[in-house]
Amino acid sequence: MTPPILTAKDLRKKFGDFEAVKGISFSVLRGEIFSLLGPNGAGKTTTINMLSCLLPPTSGTAEIAGHAIPGDTLAVRRAIGVVPQEIALYDSLSARQNLEFWGRLYDMRGQELTQRIDEVLDQVGLADRAKDKVKTFSGGMKRRINIAAGLLHKPQLLFMDEPTVGIDPQSRRRILDMVRELRDGGMTVLYTTHYMEEAEELSDRVGIIDQGRLIALGTQAELTRVVGEQETLRLHLAEEAGVALAGVNGTAGAPATMSADGSVALFSGLPGVLRASAVDHQIVVNVADAGAALPAVVGRANTAGLHVRSVDIEQPNLEAVFLHLTGRGLRD
Amino acid sequence: MMNKILTIMWKDVRVLFGDWATVALIIAGPLVLALGLGLVTGGFGADDGLAISRIPVLVVDQDGGPIATALRDVLTSDDLSDLLAPEALADADAARARVADGEAAAAIIIPPGFSDSFLPDAMTGDMPAAVAAQVVADPGAPIGAAVVRGIVEEFTARVATSVAGVRLGLTQLATSGAVPPSELAAVGQQLGEGAFGDTTNAAAASLIRIDRQSVTTTGGDDFNALAYFAPSMALLFLMYAVTLGARTLLAERREGTLPRMLAAPVSAGQVLGGKVGGIFLGGFMQLSALILLTTLLFQLNWGNPLIVLLLVVAAALAATGWGLLIAAAAANAGQVTSLGMAVTLLFGILGGSFVPLENAWPALDALSRITPNRWALDGFTALASGETAAVLMPVAALLVMAVVLFAVAALIFRRRQGALLTA
Numbered sequence: 001m002t003p004p005i006l007t008a009k010d011l012r013k014k015f016g017d018f019e020a021v022k023g024i025s026f027s028v029l030r031g032e033i034f035s036l037l038g039p040n041g042a043g044k045t046t047t048i049n050m051l052s053c054l055l056p057p058t059s060g061t062a063e064i065a066g067h068a069i070p071g072d073t074l075a076v077r078r079a080i081g082v083v084p085q086e087i088a089l090y091d092s093l094s095a096r097q098n099l100e101f102w103g104r105l106y107d108m109r110g111q112e113l114t115q116r117i118d119e120v121l122d123q124v125g126l127a128d129r130a131k132d133k134v135k136t137f138s139g140g141m142k143r144r145i146n147i148a149a150g151l152l153h154k155p156q157l158l159f160m161d162e163p164t165v166g167i168d169p170q171s172r173r174r175i176l177d178m179v180r181e182l183r184d185g186g187m188t189v190l191y192t193t194h195y196m197e198e199a200e201e202l203s204d205r206v207g208i209i210d211q212g213r214l215i216a217l218g219t220q221a222e223l224t225r226v227v228g229e230q231e232t233l234r235l236h237l238a239e240e241a242g243v244a245l246a247g248v249n250g251t252a253g254a255p256a257t258m259s260a261d262g263s264v265a266l267f268s269g270l271p272g273v274l275r276a277s278a279v280d281h282q283i284v285v286n287v288a289d290a291g292a293a294l295p296a297v298v299g300r301a302n303t304a305g306l307h308v309r310s311v312d313i314e315q316p317n318l319e320a321v322f323l324h325l326t327g328r329g330l331r332d
Numbered sequence: 333m334m335n336k337i338l339t340i341m342w343k344d345v346r347v348l349f350g351d352w353a354t355v356a357l358i359i360a361g362p363l364v365l366a367l368g369l370g371l372v373t374g375g376f377g378a379d380d381g382l383a384i385s386r387i388p389v390l391v392v393d394q395d396g397g398p399i400a401t402a403l404r405d406v407l408t409s410d411d412l413s414d415l416l417a418p419e420a421l422a423d424a425d426a427a428r429a430r431v432a433d434g435e436a437a438a439a440i441i442i443p444p445g446f447s448d449s450f451l452p453d454a455m456t457g458d459m460p461a462a463v464a465a466q467v468v469a470d471p472g473a474p475i476g477a478a479v480v481r482g483i484v485e486e487f488t489a490r491v492a493t494s495v496a497g498v499r500l501g502l503t504q505l506a507t508s509g510a511v512p513p514s515e516l517a518a519v520g521q522q523l524g525e526g527a528f529g530d531t532t533n534a535a536a537a538s539l540i541r542i543d544r545q546s547v548t549t550t551g552g553d554d555f556n557a558l559a560y561f562a563p564s565m566a567l568l569f570l571m572y573a574v575t576l577g578a579r580t581l582l583a584e585r586r587e588g589t590l591p592r593m594l595a596a597p598v599s600a601g602q603v604l605g606g607k608v609g610g611i612f613l614g615g616f617m618q619l620s621a622l623i624l625l626t627t628l629l630f631q632l633n634w635g636n637p638l639i640v641l642l643l644v645v646a647a648a649l650a651a652t653g654w655g656l657l658i659a660a661a662a663a664n665a666g667q668v669t670s671l672g673m674a675v676t677l678l679f680g681i682l683g684g685s686f687v688p689l690e691n692a693w694p695a696l697d698a699l700s701r702i703t704p705n706r707w708a709l710d711g712f713t714a715l716a717s718g719e720t721a722a723v724l725m726p727v728a729a730l731l732v733m734a735v736v737l738f739a740v741a742a743l744i745f746r747r748r749q750g751a752l753l754t755a
């Protein structure tokens with residue numbers, strides 16, 4: 001088995017009385033893409049900040065490329081590259097000037113730096129905009145330069161903290177392809193996201209993080225096994241699920257309500273239905289056998305007057321795993 | 333080690349000067365204001381109610397030659413009578429003593445050999461070593477001293493230009509062969525005497541008429557007020573420039589670039605060193621640019637360049653100290669801006685950037701000494717009056733101010749370092 005490049009042991013971080021990270025342990029293997037998947041406020045950034053030596057852990061330790069945290073933080077910072085969640089660039093400098101600056105901080109100079117800047121600009125597809133000020137860039141272009149700045153010194157391990165937040169689908173596509181190319185080129189990537197699809201598409205292994213705890217860890221196949229043979233019915237609604245439910249009538253045993261954590265009671269008691277929860281314009285229903293449960297679920301929705309536009313049948317996925325483990329959707 | 337600090341400093345300078353609006357504000361702003369204020373207050377003795385009493389000036393003529401006489405005539409001319417109250421004195425030391433006592437704004441000492449130094453050697457056409465008229469200025473009357481100095485400079489420059497014309501004529505005559513080399517000396521003598529030999533001579537009279545005009549229009553009015561307002565506006569905007577620099581200390585934390593630097597193999601000390609150095613370098617470059625520009629555009633004489641440099645460094649360091657203290661005291665970038673603006677204006681007023689206050693209220697005079705503006709302005713005034721030794725005190729005061737402010741800011745930063753350096 002490949003050796004780990006990163007090992008975190010019981011990392012904790014307290015901000016005052018609030019414990020944002022409550023003892024997280026995991027390893028990242030050399031050459032893999034490891035995703036930390038979790039909703040907003042789960043503690044992903046706090047974990048990354050501890051691993052990139054920006055925040056001292058309240059307790060716990062980590063080892064990166066053979067160097068200890070806390071302790072050998074300078075060597076750790078040399079080994080890693082960081083792509084922060086918030087775009088951290090100088091707006092009034094050009095893309096190239098920005099990259100020159102960040103490259104110099106990683107001890108690169110002269111010809112080597114110039115060549116490397118050309119390479120990463122090519123890699124992120126912005127070679128033709130090198131001379132333009134970053135403030136003239138779209139959100140997606142800024143994100144790509146933000147990534148380029150973390151790649152310059154060819155780190156062994158790259159931290160990417162939600163690098164696709166708030167950008168257009170093309171830029172997102174491009175970034176996801178790039179992450180895979182980086183892995184194929186030999187880089188190890190620790191990737192955080194709250195998009196289940198991204199974690200599924202990219203990751204060799206996934207850690208699911210929620211409220212400061214790592215609640216599941218493994219390959220996608222391993223994780224979905226947790227859910228058992230469950231399948232998912234995804235009901236697409238015309239309106240936001242909460243709004244739609246408020247406008248329909250349930251029954252005594254199955255009221256058309258939605259609780260604070262997003263779980264929906266409308267389908268309770270139907271054979272084969274395990275749980276249901278609302279996510280955006282959808283109601284996600286976990287069932288033992290999709291084919292068997294479909295007629296009853298659709299029937300109950302019709303009776304209640306819920307306007308269902310379409311229904312997807314899905315094999316077990318990470319969303320279902322998260323739902324199974326927490327009783328909530330990822331994006332609530 | 334040093335490399336990373338320099339990298340961060342240079343980046344900050346690029347950010348500061350990379351924004352045209354900022355450049356316009358901190359470079360063009362003071363230029364325009366200095367010119368404007370120079371024009372407004374430059375009407376000295378005129379009918380515009382802003383009447384400043386005539387500037388008392390002592391004239392010691394140890395030369396007695398034709399050009400010294402011409403200078404004295406200019407100073408006592410009708411054109412300058414609203415502006416100057418000249419008094420002839422025989423003894424240079426007595427004149428210096430009276431200036432030191434504040435009885436006169438300046439003394440002009442015309443040393444022996446002054447007139448001859450303008451006349452080219454009749455044989456070779458070469459110029460003798462310059463013998464400059466000395467202006468002893470009262471630091472307590474910066475405007476008056478600057479005006480006197482300006483008049484003397486303008487006069488000297490005029491004469492020198494005419495001399496250059498004579499020389500050129502001689503050279504042409506010789507190279508064209510129109511005059512045989514043996515007669516060159518005699519012709520040179522003639523030309524020289526034609527121009528300067530006698531104040532009643534028509535050529536000399538016209539030269540001096542031109543002088544009077546230039547002195548009273550450009551020389552006497554805005555030009556010398558500019559000599560005061562150029563440094564004072566430059567210093568006012570120096571405080572603003574360091575405010576902009578200090579602001580980035582907190583803005584970079586908020587925008588995540590400061591944490592990103594700290595995630596690179598760079599120590600917290602290097603990051604802070606680079607940021608502080610960047611604030612300093614930005615201020616230093618702004619002040620230097622203004623000095624260069626006013627020298628080129630308005631022929632303003634700032635004095636001995638090396639000592640000007642020393643004073644600029646000291647002023648930029650002291651201003652940086654204030655910038656750091658403001659950043660240390662402010663909770664966020666917005667507060668740095670508003671606090672910085674307030675301090676910039678307050679220091680400008682106290683430090684005499686708009687009007688010299690020191691004679692008005694003694695209490696304000698004492699208070700003005702906490703501002704870098706006041707010390708640096710004293711320094712620049714002394715330098716422009718050629719009193720190099722008098723610059724030492726302002727330079728020393730500015731350096732002490734810088735050290736104290738750096739120490740205080742460091743203490744405050746240390747206390748809130750956790751908050752400052754991490755996101």
Ligand SMILES: Nc1ncnc2c1ncn2[C@@H]1O[C@H](COP(=O)(O)OP(=O)(O)OP(=O)(O)O)[C@@H](O)[C@H]1O
Nearest residue numbers: 015020039040041042043044045046047085194755
């Ligand atoms: N400096 C801080 N002081 C106090 N609380 C903090 C601080 N940083 C983070 N937190 C809190 O810690 C929790 C975890 O935050 P963190 O930023 O690590 O979450 P995240 O998983 O990265 O979320 P997101 O997807 O929104 O980026 C949140 O509740 C947040 O409010």
Ligand SMILES: [Mg+2]
Nearest residue numbers: 044045046085
């Ligand atoms: Mg985050």
